[in-house]
Amino acid sequence: MSDVRVHGTVEPGFESVREVFAGIAANEARDGGAQLAVHHRGRLVVDLWGGDGVDGDSLLGLYSSSKGAMALVTALLVQDGTLDLDRAVCFWWPEFAAEGKGETTLRQLLAHRSGVIGTDDGLSAEELADDRLAAARLAGQRPFWEPDGGHGYHALVIGALVGEVVLRATGRTVQELYEERVRAPYGIDYHLGLPEELEPxxxxxxxxxxxxxxxxxxxxxxxxxxxxxxxAFNLHADPPFDIVGYANSRAVRERAPLSGGGIGTARGLSRMYAAIAGELDGRPPLLTPDTLAEVARIHSAGKDLVTGEENAFGLGFVPSADRYPSLSPAAIGHSGAPGSQAFADPATGLAYSYARRRFGFAAGPGAVENDRLIPAVVEAAAQAG
Structure with a gap:
């Protein structure tokens, strides 16, 4: 059928997922390669890769998947009582009150309702690689619609905005907190700031x-x-945003701007979501049921003012069942520009991550491969019990 070999393992009962992935590796993922990892009730049950130039340990630029890691850290701080969702952003970050943004709350910001989707004249490549530089520009920026008057994808700046709130509230960056509370304790191969020694x-x-x-x-x-x-996509800047060059920049990989600078494997990102979906390594889920319900609850829905498409947002996370109806309403995650997709579904104990190296044109909120892979994963998990 195809000369593209699929490598890796699946647990008994998940063989059908391998078959679906094999067809994908032979077609969409031939050029550049792809990875698929699935955890079920804390176990890695699918760990596959195929196509050109990628193995199971290859680190890939997973772009907006970093928004999921940012949302997780923010949710932990809300759960701790360190952050109050209904407090104005300017409580922690006074400069943000400029241009009529003084009443914008953290909740509205996380739900992509602030209207601060970029700057009038665009952000430089250096600013897009450094959240502190971007935040300094965004603080004085007028919103592009009345705050809370609608929602629109804050594609390249949501990380700088939320990250600045976290830094002002805690004295620590999201990247530092993610490393200490999530990545290092669980041995997760998904990085907000790629160490030089992992560059090869x-x-x-x-x-x-x-x-x-x-x-x-x-x-x-x-x-x-x-x-x-x-x-929102900085296309009005001079020069306009170079989406492929973004992940290929060492500055981006090192500084990890939270809107899209995360680097990792599908296996690593699935493990991060496994720590949300349920018990992992004998530890309870990172988020309590109450916190999970709040961040998963749809806060924005309908026509996106930026993309013009119908979509929905929770708090930092995207409610995954809105796109993939085989998932439960509790499922939360985030996609990435190359077509990557990752989520946790606490109702079924599933954690999923699909990653690929080459961009699909206009992949949007997840490549079409996920439309075939996710139902196969859900069915296999249901049969496994």
């Missing part, structure tokens, strides 16, 4: 390859430079 494992992100039909679609629907989409 990093696989360079590969560019999008639009089909002729997709090229025609883009030509027929260009992104206007004065649109909210252009602002």
């Amino acid at each position: 494992r990093f696989r360079t992100a590969l560019p999008m390859l639009p089909t002729p039909a997709e090229q025609a679609l883009l030509a027929a629907n260009p992104i206007a430079p004065d649109s909210l989409m252009a602002v």
